Amino acid sequence: MKKFLSIALALVMSLSLLTACGSKNQTPAETPAETPVEESTPVKIGFIFLHDENSTYDLNFMNGAKEAIAAMGLSDDQYVMRTNIPEGQECYDAACELVDAGCNIVFADSFGHEDYMIQAAKEFPEVQFCHATGTKAHTEGLSNYHNAFASIYEGRFLAGVAAGMKLNEMIEAGQFSADEAKMGYVGAFTYAEVISGYTSFYLGAKSVCPTVTMDVTFTGSWYDETAEKEGANKLISNGCKLISQHADSMGAPTACETAGVPDVSYNGSTISACPNTFIVSSRINWAPYFQFIMECVAEGKEIPADWTGTIETGSVVLTDVNEAVAAEGTVAKMDEVKAGLQNGSIKVFDATTFTVGGEALSSYMADVDTDAAYTPDTEAIVDGAFHESEMRSAPYFDLQIDGINLLDTSF
Amino acid sequence: MHNKTPLFHIAKRKELPWYGAWAIRAIAVLLALVVCAIVTTALTGENPVEIYKTIWKGAFGTPRKIWILCQNLAILLCISLAVTPAFRMRFWNIGAEGQVLIGGLATAACMILFGDKVPNAVLIVMMIIASCVAGAIWAGIPAIFKAKWNTNETLFTLMMNYVATQLVAFFVIVWEVPKGAGKIGIINQSTEAGWLPQIGSYKYLLNIIVVAVITIFMYFYLSRSKHGYEIAVVGESERTARYVGIKVGRVIVRTMLLSGAICGIAGLLLVGGTDHTITTTIAGGRGFTAVMVSWLAKFNPFTMVFTSFLLVFLDRGASEISTNFGLNHAFGDILTGIILFFIIGSEFFISYELKFRKSAKKEG
DSSP states (O other): OHHHHHHHHHHHHHHHHHHHHHSOOOOOOSSOOOOSSTTOOOOOEEEEOSSOTTSHHHHHHHHHHHHHHHHHTOOGGGEEEEOOOOSSHHHHHHHHHHHHTTOSEEEEOSGGGHHHHHHHHHHOTTSEEEEESOSOHHHHOOTTEEEEEEOHHHHHHHHHHHHHHHHHHHHHTTSSOGGGOEEEEEESOSOHHHHHHHHHHHHHHHHHOTTOEEEEEEOSSSSOHHHHHHHHHHHHHTTOSEEEEESSSSHHHHHHHHHTOOEEEESSOOTTTOTTTEEEEEEEOOHHHHHHHHHHHHHTOOOOSEEEEOTTTTOEEEOOOOTTTSOTTHHHHHHHHHHHHHHTSSOTTBTTSOOBTTBOOSOOEEOOSOOTTOOOOEEOEETTEEOTTSSSSSOOOOOOOTTEEESOOOO | OOSOOOSEEEEEOOOOOHHHHHHHHHHHHHHHHHHHHHHHHHHHOOOHHHHHHHHHHHHHSSHHHHHHHHHHHHHHHHHHHHHHHHHHTTOOOOOHHHHHHHHHHHHHHHHHHHTTTSOHHHHHHHHHHHHHHHHHHHHHHHHHHHHHHOOOHHHHHHHHHHHHHHHHHHHHHHHOSSTTSSOOOSTTTTTOTTOOOOBTTBTTHHHHHHHHHHHHHHHHHHHHSHHHHHHHHHHHOHHHHHHTTOOHHHHHHHHHHHHHHHHHHHHHIIIIIIIOSOOTTTTTTHHHHHHHHHHHTTTOHHHHHHHHHHHHHHHHHHHHHHHHHOOOHHHHHHHHHHHHHHHHHHHHHHHEEEEEHHHHHHHO
């Protein structure tokens, strides 16, 4: 026993020595943070992420956060990132802990965080709470609670153009007839955000390939690698020639790479894992929003209840096109459409480009103000187009248009 | 030379004095920390002492962190207390996860369906009854099958978890807001109908008090009551129990109803007391962690306070590590795994000892 103890003691001692030597030289931040505006309030921002960097969705937020932090010249003690925070009381706790740690902005990235952020916002009126994808800021009436999103339907539309070009190329190459041009889409839930996304993607493809149809399947989870992979495989075996997805794992892109079916990705480039099938990906760049809210707090300005990033603000971006897979002339065509979207000559949800139940729509009441009964409350079709993300930042387009076939709607 | 004795052999110890057992446990924790330090330095290059400090800070750094720690401890302890009477009678109830979920679902159903129809006090009484009954039914079904037809309770209770999860998933879609979102969100956020009352400015105090009362109740129930004695006898030997005239089937069903009802209360505390929503992951695996808590504490309710504290402490620390060092949460789980390995291993050395050859020779 004695011998054993002495060995243990020796181990402990040698280790503590080791660690003493190994401890990093902790020099304090050398240069004080460059403040963009003089005499401004020092910013400390806390981020709450649903998952960690293994989720493409959260990784996209983290990259945006790092970019904004670098642009603002924040030092290490001016930001905190909390990962793997579930959509429950843990989110409220995390938000309050960030306030305790001195944050004057708290940001959360997942839809289910919203109610808990509101709880925290009520408790700390002097701290700004910002939430991506939420729907309640414009009706909640809290001056320190804000929603943000981006007109990602424009990005999806552009990605859809690339998909349509690819289908055209495959039709011309004689791989299948124009009538067989069917795309597949793996969505998470039958939620407006997803519906708006796949519809804009489909309309983008249809704008260059008029005969295209699309099958959509849902996984019932924002992050379920197996279900997303299975979903993509099911679509491929059902005859879909091209796949896109709106769920956060690598499930669908890797299924496409295995099957050799082209994929239009989301949240960022998947080219490193899928070099033979990746065409292009749209994503929201969150850096402009993060920079905006930090500047607002620094300068004591108010943050709007809803903020919708656009192509102009640099919030809606597309990755580089993978020339090895994309059809010829894709980049040029996308640039042309992008210019059209920017000058207003092209509208994504132009009511003349789609029908619902065989009929063109001239009026549609959308459920913009969230309530348990899903009451339609706001006219969304104005001047012949559905106005998405204008009445609030989060999408509310939830029409089931012709040409898109929903395989399962249980979620 | 011909008579080769092995280097060491394992022998059962005589009863160790309490300080001996605790000394072994302390050495195990120390060794675990040393191994964790080696792993940390080797894998991440971080200073392990800093990591330990961070774990401590993550659990006790601010008053709020201490409250959260106590709240998490209370819920885990509540579920562990719930499974304990069943374990004492060798009924392997691993369905606590499902029993908590179904209790939570019943609570949420009351809050959603009656939130604006009945006075708050009535609503809360309804929630308490509904959650206990739902949990008791969920635990009672496998118990009745066990008592009547001697079915395998381990598989049965396990399967009931999946049924409960799917039921919750179904109702989440029925009650989701907004449409298609797959989330219920906070129930009655504006009216706070059915929210369990908050004591002063302490959000989690009520939960903690409720669980403290259950802990004391469970201690006396198990060690001082006739029921507790019957449970112990059934656990020792069903035949003996029958011989002395205990109705084994009745004891099994009665105990499981109690087990389930307490799980239901855990669901009530989660849904009505803190989260105010229901999701399929609200129990968060605690129904299974509770099995470990209960075993580690050798089914003693007061020891369970310490074992559940240990697990919650490590978990809170792990989350702080991932925030401060930019390490993945999984790294914290690795450390937790190492520490648990040593602690569970130390129980072996409390019951058994290694006898080395030299000492054997002396004795011979």
